[in-house]
Amino acid sequence: MAEKVDLYDDRGNKLVGDVPLAAISPLRNPAIKKICSLVTRSAAVNLAGLETRIKTGALAGKEMVIRGKTMNLDIVGKASAIASEMKDMLSVDGAAARVEPIMGGKRILVEVPAERILADYSAARTNTMAALTQAVMDVCNVDMWHADIVKGGVWGGYPQDPDMTGTVVATLVDVPIRNEGPGYALRNIPVNHVAATVRKRAMPGAALSMILEESACYEMGDAMGPFERGHLLDLAYEGLNANNMLYSLIKENGKDGTLADVTYSLVEKAKADGVIKAKTKLGSGYTVFGTDDLQMWNAYASAGMLAAVMVNCAALRAGQSVPSNIMYFNELVEHETGLPGVDYGKAQGASVASSFFSHSIYGGGGPGVFHGNHIVTRHAKGQFIPCFCAAMCIDADTLYFTPSRTSGLYGEVLGAIPEFAEPMKAVAEGAKKVM
Numbered sequence: 001m002a003e004k005v006d007l008y009d010d011r012g013n014k015l016v017g018d019v020p021l022a023a024i025s026p027l028r029n030p031a032i033k034k035i036c037s038l039v040t041r042s043a044a045v046n047l048a049g050l051e052t053r054i055k056t057g058a059l060a061g062k063e064m065v066i067r068g069k070t071m072n073l074d075i076v077g078k079a080s081a082i083a084s085e086m087k088d089m090l091s092v093d094g095a096a097a098r099v100e101p102i103m104g105g106k107r108i109l110v111e112v113p114a115e116r117i118l119a120d121y122s123a124a125r126t127n128t129m130a131a132l133t134q135a136v137m138d139v140c141n142v143d144m145w146h147a148d149i150v151k152g153g154v155w156g157g158y159p160q161d162p163d164m165t166g167t168v169v170a171t172l173v174d175v176p177i178r179n180e181g182p183g184y185a186l187r188n189i190p191v192n193h194v195a196a197t198v199r200k201r202a203m204p205g206a207a208l209s210m211i212l213e214e215s216a217c218y219e220m221g222d223a224m225g226p227f228e229r230g231h232l233l234d235l236a237y238e239g240l241n242a243n244n245m246l247y248s249l250i251k252e253n254g255k256d257g258t259l260a261d262v263t264y265s266l267v268e269k270a271k272a273d274g275v276i277k278a279k280t281k282l283g284s285g286y287t288v289f290g291t292d293d294l295q296m297w298n299a300y301a302s303a304g305m306l307a308a309v310m311v312n313c314a315a316l317r318a319g320q321s322v323p324s325n326i327m328y329f330n331e332l333v334e335h336e337t338g339l340p341g342v343d344y345g346k347a348q349g350a351s352v353a354s355s356f357f358s359h360s361i362y363g364g365g366g367p368g369v370f371h372g373n374h375i376v377t378r379h380a381k382g383q384f385i386p387c388f389c390a391a392m393c394i395d396a397d398t399l400y401f402t403p404s405r406t407s408g409l410y411g412e413v414l415g416a417i418p419e420f421a422e423p424m425k426a427v428a429e430g431a432k433k434v435m
Contacts, residue, residue: 001229003296005242007428010203012247015428016435021232023431024240026215031430035208035419036186036215037114039172040121043128044413045108046168047082047101050136050153051075053168059152060166069149073140079105085135090127092116102413108132109413110169121185125164125171129154132169170409172197180373183220186212187372191385195368195392196403196411197420202310202393203241206386208423210239213372213382222381233299234382238306240424245269245300249307259308259325263332266304275300276337288338301342302383305329309387310394319367319395322388323355347380354388366401368392 001021008014026032053059057070075082079101090097090112098111112124133154136142142150156166162177174188189212198205214235217223223231236242249269253261270276271289275297279290291297308329313319330341330348341348353376357365370377372385392403403411419426 001232003229003233005236005240006244007236007424007431008241008244008247009424009428010201010207010241010247012244012251014244015425016432019428019431019435021229021236023434024232024236024427025228026211026218028434029427029430030433031419031423031426032211032215034430035211035423035426038111038417038419039186039189039212040117041112041114041124042171042414042417043110043112043124044170044409045110045128045132046106046170046409047075047079047108048106050132050168053153053166054149058166059149060157060161064157064166066152069152071142071146071149073136073142075136075140076105078139079108081139082132082135083108085138086110086128086131089131089134090116102416107409107413109416120176121173122176125167125169125175129167129169172410172414174373178373180375180378181220183216183222184373184378186216186219187378187385190369190371190407191388191392192368192401192403192407193410194389196407197414198393198423199411199415199421200393200403202314202390203246204421204423205393206306206390207239207241207427208420209389210235210382210386211423211427213385214239216372217381230295230298231382233295234302237299238302238383239386240427242303246303246307249304250310253307253311254314257311259312259328260332262304262308262311263329263336266300266307266333267336270297270300270337273300276339279338291339294340294344297339298342298344301330301333301339304333305342305347305383306387306390310390313391313394317394317396318398319388319391320399322367322391323351325391326351326384326387327355342383343380347384350377350380350384353377366399368395368399368401368403368406 003021004018006017054071058065083099083101087097087099092113092115095113095115100109110128117123133151136150156164158164172189173185179188194209195205214231217231241247276289276291278287280288309325312325334341357376367388
């Protein structure tokens with residue numbers, strides 16, 4: 001992997017130059033490693049929600065009211081004391097947990113020490129819930145005869161429901177039984193959670209989403225040997241705005257460009273950079289292009305796909321069109337060059353199924369509820385879901401499943417973590433340390 005790239009931010013400002021591809025690897029870049037660690041160790045606690053549930057008896061959600069199982073506890077008012085006791089319980093020897101009340105005590109941000117995660121990342125959620133249960137009982141003087149009310153309010157429907165429906169503790173990663181295969185934990189994060197965490201900023205959202213997607217590819221063995229370079233090139237150009245290509249494509253076509261205009265711009269850029277070259281001119285006048293570097297071509301096409309989605313969805317001020325944007329960008333780029341589309345056809349194929357599930361006969365969701373673990377979106381590994389995330393950042397709340405509706409707690413609490421809020425800058429700083 002001899003290539004070096006310059007990394008730019010979402011405003012077109014150069015962050016760091018001559019970065020070796022290895023410096024943005026999830027195995028080497030300290031910022032990416034920290035992001036992945038924080039994803040598995042961070043939890044958002046809804047203290048105000050817990051107080052309401054205990055007061056109303058809706059212990060496992062509003063549809064699960066248990067009459068007579070109610071108490072009036074000043075949980076929000078005692079947030080500092082609860083957080084302090086939780087920190088004492090969650091800390092391990094010299095490794096202190098981070099437990100911070102925010103929003104006037106209505107929420108708590110928790111970062112469980114890495115020492116608490118031995119084999120299963122679920123420890124971040126279960127340990128936080130256990131510590132919260134005990135702290136509320138101690139601080140609010142709840143006796144053993146009413147302990148079940150507090151525990152039910154914190155844990156929701158668990159253990160009868162392994163999904164923990166109704167819990168007031170949220171983590172970005174889902175419970176392991178929801179993972180559809182080995183290594184899928186980091187791909188099992190709904191688009192809206194990421195969009196809310198970056199406060200609906202499209203390029204940082206796509207960057208954070210792609211960092212998680214590509215890191216998962218390492219965990220599932222997809223980035224092994226000769227395939228590693230391809231994954232890192234995709235991450236660089238689509239996720240981290242390498243050589244300012246993504247920003248330039250958007251700016252060039254942002255005022256009055258169409259999906260086709262972005263496609264033409266991308267192809268001309270690839271020709272100018274020598275990534276593709278004319279191979280055969282047919283009798284009709286159509287030129288078939290070839291390349292000596294399919295992985296680099298795929299990285300260019302991936303950046304073009306995200307740019308096309310952002311230009312089109314921004315013109316619409318809505319995220320509904322993201323599946324068709326992906327489909328027709330790839331269709332156009334294949335017709336324009338004769339070369340394969342993003343992920344060698346898998347992005348286009350996944351767009352058909354995702355469009356059906358969110359817009360057609362099924363209609364059971366929307367772009368924001370998808371993730372890389374979903375049955376219709378898992379096939380394109382790395383490049384696909386960041387486009388959905390960018391689209392939902394751009395969306396002006398035109399959809400039923402908006403980030404504020406499904407993922408507000410994540411934005412309020414986890415958005416305060418610097419590496420989540422500014423992933424592009426964090427990775428650039430991390431690259432400097434290992435170059």
